[in-house]
Amino acid sequence: MPRWGMVIDLDKCTACQACVVACQVENNVPFIEEKEYRRSRAISWMKVISETEGSFPNVRTQFIPRPCMQCDNPPCVRVCPVHATYLSPEGIVGQIYPRCIGCRFCIAACPYTVKYFNWYAYSARVPKEMHRADDPDVSVRPKGVVEKCTFCDHRLQKAKDKAAVEKRTLHPGDYVPACVESCPSKAMAFGDMADPESIVSQLARSPRAFRLMEALGTKPKVVYLSERKLYD
Amino acid sequence: MTESDWRKEEDAILFQPIFSTGWRFYATVTVLGALVLWGVISYIVQYREGLGVTGMGFPVSWSFYIINFVFFIGISHAGTLISAILRLSQAEWRRPVTRIAEVITVLVLGIGGMNILIDLGRPDRIMNLFYYGRYQSPLLWDATSVTAYLTASSVYLFVPMIPDIAMLRDRCAPGWRKFFYQTMALGWEGTPAQHRVLNRAIAILAVLVVPIAVSVHTVVAFVFSMTLQPMWHSTIFGPYFVVGAIFSGTATLLVAMAILRKVFHLEDYLQPIHFNYLGLLMLVMVLLWTYFTFAEYLTTYYGNEPNEMRVFFSKFTGKYALFFWGMVVCNLVIPFPILAINRLRTIGGTVIASVFIIIGMWLERFIIIVPTLANPRLPEYAQGSYFPSIVEIGIMVGCTALFCLLYVLFSKLFPIVSVAEIREGREHTEEIVHKRLSRYAPGLGKLPQVNP
Numbered sequence: 097m098p099r100w101g102m103v104i105d106l107d108k109c110t111a112c113q114a115c116v117v118a119c120q121v122e123n124n125v126p127f128i129e130e131k132e133y134r135r136s137r138a139i140s141w142m143k144v145i146s147e148t149e150g151s152f153p154n155v156r157t158q159f160i161p162r163p164c165m166q167c168d169n170p171p172c173v174r175v176c177p178v179h180a181t182y183l184s185p186e187g188i189v190g191q192i193y194p195r196c197i198g199c200r201f202c203i204a205a206c207p208y209t210v211k212y213f214n215w216y217a218y219s220a221r222v223p224k225e226m227h228r229a230d231d232p233d234v235s236v237r238p239k240g241v242v243e244k245c246t247f248c249d250h251r252l253q254k255a256k257d258k259a260a261v262e263k264r265t266l267h268p269g270d271y272v273p274a275c276v277e278s279c280p281s282k283a284m285a286f287g288d289m290a291d292p293e294s295i296v297s298q299l300a301r302s303p304r305a306f307r308l309m310e311a312l313g314t315k316p317k318v319v320y321l322s323e324r325k326l327y328d
Numbered sequence: 329m330t331e332s333d334w335r336k337e338e339d340a341i342l343f344q345p346i347f348s349t350g351w352r353f354y355a356t357v358t359v360l361g362a363l364v365l366w367g368v369i370s371y372i373v374q375y376r377e378g379l380g381v382t383g384m385g386f387p388v389s390w391s392f393y394i395i396n397f398v399f400f401i402g403i404s405h406a407g408t409l410i411s412a413i414l415r416l417s418q419a420e421w422r423r424p425v426t427r428i429a430e431v432i433t434v435l436v437l438g439i440g441g442m443n444i445l446i447d448l449g450r451p452d453r454i455m456n457l458f459y460y461g462r463y464q465s466p467l468l469w470d471a472t473s474v475t476a477y478l479t480a481s482s483v484y485l486f487v488p489m490i491p492d493i494a495m496l497r498d499r500c501a502p503g504w505r506k507f508f509y510q511t512m513a514l515g516w517e518g519t520p521a522q523h524r525v526l527n528r529a530i531a532i533l534a535v536l537v538v539p540i541a542v543s544v545h546t547v548v549a550f551v552f553s554m555t556l557q558p559m560w561h562s563t564i565f566g567p568y569f570v571v572g573a574i575f576s577g578t579a580t581l582l583v584a585m586a587i588l589r590k591v592f593h594l595e596d597y598l599q600p601i602h603f604n605y606l607g608l609l610m611l612v613m614v615l616l617w618t619y620f621t622f623a624e625y626l627t628t629y630y631g632n633e634p635n636e637m638r639v640f641f642s643k644f645t646g647k648y649a650l651f652f653w654g655m656v657v658c659n660l661v662i663p664f665p666i667l668a669i670n671r672l673r674t675i676g677g678t679v680i681a682s683v684f685i686i687i688g689m690w691l692e693r694f695i696i697i698v699p700t701l702a703n704p705r706l707p708e709y710a711q712g713s714y715f716p717s718i719v720e721i722g723i724m725v726g727c728t729a730l731f732c733l734l735y736v737l738f739s740k741l742f743p744i745v746s747v748a749e750i751r752e753g754r755e756h757t758e759e760i761v762h763k764r765l766s767r768y769a770p771g772l773g774k775l776p777q778v779n780p
Binding site: 175 | 456471
């Protein structure tokens with residue numbers, strides 16, 4: 097059984113935000129009005145956050161692309177009262193939109209603040225024409241439910257189906273999330289953490305490797321590479 | 329007996345609000361009903377539009393409704409817990425207080441639980457709690473505890489009321505009311521056998537409700553402390569919340585007593601000594617609450633963990649300083665001297681202290697919930713802020729008005745001071761107290777001749 101994981105090299109990241117846009121389009125993440133944005137309700141499964149150190153002229157800013165950490169010990173799954181968020185056998189933390197009751201306990205419990213709430217029926221509020229660009233593999237979310245990064249789980253399902261038709265096992269590279277695929281500076285890698293020979297496993301053994309807030313014991317499967325460790 | 333008879337009885341004043349209705353009653357019901365209507369309309373708007381009509385956003389995704397949930401459930405501790413403890417400790421002065429307290433519990437608990445439902449993004453899917461319920465979630469612990477407490481405290485309110493309902497049945501003219509009381513009285517005739525069963529049931533219930541009451545506010549605290557979030561993940565949250573709950577509950581009870589005393593002219597029943605005793609209880613809670621708060625904040629400060637310190641300073645000197653210091657003033661600085669100085673612990677004094685404590689405890693719930701959410705570990709939401717919308721205010725006002733309205737209606741249907749207990753006290757108190765004293769006080773073996 098694979099354990100899907102991601103490695104992000106912060107020393108290679110140029111903060112171009114291609115991953116953010118790719119994710120938004122791939123996953124039908126709704127666009128919201130400016131008024132809603134000002135009330136800080138923007139949904140961004142993948143978000144580039146910045147950390148600035150020092151003062152002028154000795155300033156250094158680090159950009160950190162932040163998807164869901166896909167914890168192996170996820171605090172959000174533990175608190176869900178209806179099993180609407182779960183940890184799949186392959187290590188992906190998913191969200192069941194038709195079951196979620198919108199209590200937002202998972203949002204309050206996530207130390208990485210990666211879970212988002214549909215305060216209004218945002219998908220229904222975007223102009224109708226834009227729905228022609230929707231990804232048919234990803235359900236649009238109704239109002240009142242929580243949503244989050246799924247490592248493009250639908251791509252995994254598709255890749256598995258394709259492999260089954262071709263009567264073969266899944267190759268590395270068959271399943272890659274949209275953000276990793278779109279990264280122009282090749283700062284992101286994706287693969288099976290359970291396989292010690294995979295690229296992600298090799299990169300995760302680098303002395304530059306760290307995970308966000310490892311001390312919390314959440315066991316994230318997103319590994320960062322940087323000379324300067326952040327939030328670890 | 330006929331309807332006019334009750335006027336000649338000794339405790340006629342306790343039946344007065346039930347059998348005679350003045351314009352004040354209608355005025356109160358109208359005003360409260362209008363406020364409840366405002367709350368209902370607010371909720372309809374929210375149900376149709378979504379939770380977007382509130383002031384919530386990221387990262388403050390829990391606010392008014394959860395604050396009110398914790399606050400109302402806290403207030404609900406007034407009643408049943410205090411009444412049960414007073415009964416178990418056989419405090420004779422409890423008699424006029426118990427029912428006033430128990431009604432608060434039943435009503436406020438229901439409204440507190442309702443706030444969780446109001447907070448849901450998808451209230452239409454509430455049945456998922458039964459279809460897919462996960463007992464690992466503290467929210468389900470809450471649901472269990474609150475329903476258990478609501479059931480237990482409703483029964484605990486009803487059972488001691490049976491003799492009173494029977495009295496009303498006997499004094500009522502035939503009609504729907506007579507039928508209502510007749511059904512509710514469960515055939516109470518006041519025979520010695522019935523009294524034995526009743527007293528036994530009350531004793532069992534009184535023991536039963538104490539652990540349930542403690543569990544309720546403990547698991548409310550667990551909703552926060554079971555997460556890893558800074559200044560929530562604390563082992564003392566359970567008892568801290570229970571102390572805060574009894575604290576705000578006692579304050580609410582004192583305010584309710586003062587209002588009822590004034591409105592229904594219960595000066596003979598609710599004496600200054602009742603306010604004095606409950607004021608002393610509240611003084612203990614002031615000190616306990618201060619002790620817990622001090623322990624909690626000093627531990628955080630001394631530990632100096634960066635994420636916790638950001639939350640700490642947002643309360644201490646930052647954006648929420650006004651709320652934090654407002655809480656300290658309302659919960660300690662003002663009530664402590666009032667309650668500690670004998671001369672000030674009067675009816676007026678305790679009521680002033682209580683009003684400040686109720687405000688202070690609401691601020692405490694606010695200061696526990698919002699600053700932690702507004703300061704998440706990752707700095708992406710540096711400007712996390714929250715301001716309530718008109719819908720949230722409407723629902724909060726509606727909830728408070730609903731509580732008052734139901735209280736008014738209850739006092740219209742049932743005597744707010746237990747007539748049976750007052751009469752029992754009048755007949756037997758001296759005997760009971762003497763019996764108890766004679767067990768440990770030398771030279772009190774014989775009952776003095778009171779009425780030769």
